[in-house]
């Protein structure tokens with residue numbers, strides 16, 4: 001039996017990955033940039049075991065059904081193919097996220113799985129190779145190999161599409177991200193399905209591609225200059241552009257709930273009142289607010305008038321993947 005375990009942290013994109021050029025290899029249409037956080041992570045152990053007659057997948061202690069297990073098997077097949085391996089595996093993933101739904105991300109899960117497989121089979125992968133492997137599980141997972149700010153350079157092949165750390169002189173330690181949980185319980189379209197429909201049908205999608213590489217350059221410059229407002233402005237604008245593409249998809253859809261729009265308005269109001277903070281959203285109604293650590297308590301107080309304590313969750317910059325002996 002070959003066993004391994006890894007811990008990987010979720011990341012939130014400031015410049016979004018939205019659209020695939022290649023579905024099988026998960027090659028993105030554009031490069032993206034994220035901040036790895038400390039608050040939410042996944043611990044995954046994997047054991048390739050000759051006594052197993054099929055892959056088994058446990059998530060938070062519960063045995064998963066065929067559909068969920070099939071996704072993991074698809075990833076394991078890639079590993080087995082690469083390693084000329086025929087053994088089945090038991091995968092056991094534990095999401096360490098606040099009870100609220102909609103926070104566990106595939107990014108930390110698939111990154112942890114890639115790390116656990118690498119450990120189990122003693123693949124001795126470099127961080128770049130690990131990032132490429134994680135990418136094959138879920139695009140955004142390739143960024144969770146790294147702590148702090150990470151850029152996923154889109155590349156144009158399996159070899160050239162991977163993430164790397166963005167030098168930041170630890171500026172991320174001055175920042176925080178406040179999650180506002182407005183989960184309205186609607187089963188959203190998954191990011192995978194949402195971006196596929198958008199690429200294939202949205203007349204607004206070409207506009208997204210026109211701007212995103214410029215946004216990325218602006219964000220990287222803001223990090224170099226430690227310019228919070230510059231980073232915040234491009235983060236908020238890029239997220240809005242991404243979500244804008246969904247409105248012109250066929251059929252149209254949006255991840256925004258009325259509560260999401262309320263939070264966006266409150267963020268703009270906070271800024272007007274002199275509290276610099278900027279929002280971004282992903283494939284769900286929850287809103288993430290980028291704020292400097294020194295202003296986090298003022299932001300929590302400002303939002304505390306509108307939301308319950310448990311709806312406001314703070315996160316700070318987090319580390320890259322950790323192998324667990």
Ligand SMILES: O=C(O)C[C@@](O)(CF)CCOP(=O)(O)OP(=O)(O)O
Nearest residue numbers: 013016017138139140191192282283
């Ligand atoms: O994280 C970002 O850059 C932006 C998003 O979160 C916006 F919703 C997309 C993440 O997509 P992911 O779950 O990685 O898709 P997969 O490759 O189909 O598994």
